[in-house]
Ligand SMILES: *[C@@H]1O[C@H](CO)[C@@H](O)[C@H](O)[C@H]1NC(C)=O
Ligand SMILES: *[C@@H]1O[C@H](CO)[C@@H](O)[C@H](O)[C@H]1NC(C)=O
């Protein structure tokens with residue numbers, strides 16, 4: 001039965017292709033709007049019934065059968081009450097539910113599963129809503145959010161790994177030991193387990209820095225950033241320095257992402273970027289320092305090109321550093337030859353980490369979803385979310401649900417919305433309808449803030465169909481002009497599978513996530529599943 005339904009769908013989809021083509025054809029002809037029903041309901045898919053009559057494919061029988069199966073699957077879900085040996089934390093940066101839904105529709109358009117497509121996380125048995133406000137703002141940035149979900153304590157906007165006693169830019173306060181929080185990666189290392197990070201942004205960017213950093217300002221990624229702010233680099237360690245020289249970062253088994261400029265000194269040429277050298281003022285080459293430090297603990301490999309990541313030998317590598325770009329890594333749509341995909345990095349990371357029989361903590365960030373959303377480039381954001389889905393699917397494939405807790409969540413939302421009423425099976429990046437007020441088409445995706453704001457000419461709203469919205473870098477419309485979109489403040493969703501995934505239901509603080517992981521994995525302070533088991 002489970003196989004029958006998708007098969008039926010494929011057949012139905014094939015039957016519907018003509019209708020679908022017709023809809024697309026119509027959407028390319030909006031100039032002739034009078035004859036158009038953009039956003040009109042698609043005609044139903046039809047099947048030949050046993051009695052020779054044409055009937056709707058998706059009739060009562062269809063939905064009853066499908067949802068009975070869904071109910072049986074749900075009834076079969078049982079909590080896995082055992083210690084989580086491994087934890088993989090997937091973070092979709094700046095990804096609200098609308099972005100997830102739209103990305104699923106884009107994937108479904110390509111597979112022919114359309115609206116019934118499922119992302120890797122849609123198959124996880126548990127989910128929860130997560131509150132993301134921080135200690136001084138209702139709408140969080142990635143730094144304060146990372147402090148919460150990776151350290152179990154909410155902090156102030158733009159600060160990382162420090163509690164609410166540290167204000168942004170307070171270099172002295174960030175060094176006070178009592179104000180510093182402890183990250184999950186340190187908790188794991190304290191139990192002789194491994195830790196690693198993977199991101200599409202600079203490895204010193206705010207979200208990954210939540211796994212190892214303590215800073216009063218997320219922008220202090222290299223010493224030159226601190227100098228630019230007129231602060232004392234002797235007093236305050238930058239994030240790249242903390243990652244390479246301080247625990248827990250110095251003991252990470254895997255560090256993969258971008259941001260070479262934060263690791264190389266001025267005057268040292270970047271291997272890839274012409275006429276670019278490092279940005280460090282202190283003369284430190286932190287890539288060399290990493291190689292030296294890690295080589296003293298085992299076999300250490302540094303790579304900066306995708307080809308070298310795809311050919312490295314995980315079996316003989318104990319420590320892996322990959323810095324694939326001078327700044328952030330490139331968008332999937334830009335096809336940078338030196339950049340591995342998020343899936344490729346995730347596979348490499350798990351291959352190294354799973355050699356630790358004690359277990360591991362891996363943080364994987366789909367960082368560019370947020371960045372594309374900030375630019376109102378919705379199509380690119382959706383491609384990044386589809387890439388994120390492939391990485392999650394790879395982790396599911398490479399691990400065992402009985403010993404690995406996988407979490408998929410976001411640090412905050414972005415102001416992208418899905419407007420009504422695009423026809424069934426239509427491309428979510430396209431036209432949703434024609435306004436009944438100004439008679440001009442509008443797209444399904446729109447932002448409430450960002451660079452996509454359009455001035456009206458003579459009170460007329462610009463027609464998106466005359467702007468080349470099919471371009472993958474097209475800037476979608478926004479209601480409020482801003483250089484970059486704001487983050488959004490509604491709750492984000494969290495999906496979980498594996499041991500103690502059932503701790504993630506209902507509504508929770510983002511800082512709760514750390515506490516639940518510590519409990520499930522028997523690491524760190526606070527309640528702990530293994531302690532409780534002993535007591536019983
Ligand atoms: C971790 O390993 C070290 C060295 O092998 C050992 O001394 C220590 O007791 C271990 N700690 C835990 C929590 O297993
Ligand atoms: C380190 O690499 C060497 C050479 O490839 C290999 O023989 C050795 O087993 C590796 N050591 C570990 C701990 O993996």
Ligand SMILES: [Zn+2]
Pocket residue numbers: 094142370371374487
């Ligand atoms: Zn952001």
